Amino acid sequence: MVKEKYKKIASHPKMISGIHNYCDKWCERCRFITRCAVGVMELEDKKDNPEGLSLDSPEFFNKLHGIFADTFEMIREWAKKNGVDVDAPIPDEYWIQQDKIDKNAKEHICAKASLRYLDMVRKWMDDSSDDFKKKAAALMKEASLELPGTSPEMKALEIKDAVDAIIWFHTLIHVKLMRAVQQIFDDEPEELEDYPKDYDGSAKVALIGMDNSIDAWKTLLAHFPENEDDILKMLAHLQKLRTRTEQEFPGARSFKRPGFDGIE
Numbered sequence: 001m002v003k004e005k006y007k008k009i010a011s012h013p014k015m016i017s018g019i020h021n022y023c024d025k026w027c028e029r030c031r032f033i034t035r036c037a038v039g040v041m042e043l044e045d046k047k048d049n050p051e052g053l054s055l056d057s058p059e060f061f062n063k064l065h066g067i068f069a070d071t072f073e074m075i076r077e078w079a080k081k082n083g084v085d086v087d088a089p090i091p092d093e094y095w096i097q098q099d100k101i102d103k104n105a106k107e108h109i110c111a112k113a114s115l116r117y118l119d120m121v122r123k124w125m126d127d128s129s130d131d132f133k134k135k136a137a138a139l140m141k142e143a144s145l146e147l148p149g150t151s152p153e154m155k156a157l158e159i160k161d162a163v164d165a166i167i168w169f170h171t172l173i174h175v176k177l178m179r180a181v182q183q184i185f186d187d188e189p190e191e192l193e194d195y196p197k198d199y200d201g202s203a204k205v206a207l208i209g210m211d212n213s214i215d216a217w218k219t220l221l222a223h224f225p226e227n228e229d230d231i232l233k234m235l236a237h238l239q240k241l242r243t244r245t246e247q248e249f250p251g252a253r254s255f256k257r258p259g260f261d262g263i264e
């Protein structure tokens with residue numbers, strides 16, 4: 001059972017509690033994968049299904065169903081221990097309040113600007129396939145010439161890494177900022193005034209995503225100088241978003257994330 005397996009892994013002393021709450025979810029590149037219960041579950045899954053399950057296979061849906069059932073079961077157990085009745089009807093006021101929070105959050109400058117960035121990247125992905133094909137052809141030609149002092153393989157790798165990072169982070173930045181601003185609009189005050197704020201943790205993950213994306217765009221700029229205008233627009237937008245996020249969440253950069261920032 002997934003639940004039992006997860007509990008066993010999570011209780012191992014080498015695991016870092018809560019590390020997965022403030023990470024970028026890029027497990028295959030995570031240096032803590034063997035110390036994170038979610039990461040270890042991923043590794044175990046890969047062992048069982050090295051190719052991954054097809055999205056339209058019955059095994060995929062059975063597995064998904066099992067994960068949701070186990071997750072619900074764990075929530076139930078936690079709720080029971082903490083005196084929370086998960087079966088109690090949710091009052092209308094709760095939904096009205098949530099709706100208000102969502103509407104306010106969507107209007108927040110960081111939410112709007114990160115959504116705009118997400119759209120810009122999607123459009124760039126749609127529009128740049130010819131540029132990448134041309135670059136691949138040029139690098140293959142360069143490789144065939146075997147000129148001393150050139151490294152087309154290294155260039156191809158740098159471009160691939162940069163594109164992977166841009167694609168990975170363009171959604172994460174928006175998702176994490178939405179989460180952070182939703183918490184800002186939540187009327188419920190956080191329990192302890194001096195305790196680290198969850199919204200700062202979410203904003204920090206978004207900021208790190210922006211740092212990595214800015215580096216990735218700079219790499220692409222070096223390889224695609226002919227696309228300078230488009231790339232500079234992306235960089236300018238991201239840099240403004242980063243500055244604004246730092247202003248809106250002044251505690252974000254100093255937020256200590258379990259594992260990543262030395263807290264265990």
Ligand code: SF4
Pocket residue numbers: 019020023024025026027028030031032033034036037038039040
């Ligand atoms: S901490 Fe690392 S291994 Fe764990 S969920 Fe996040 S990215 Fe994946």
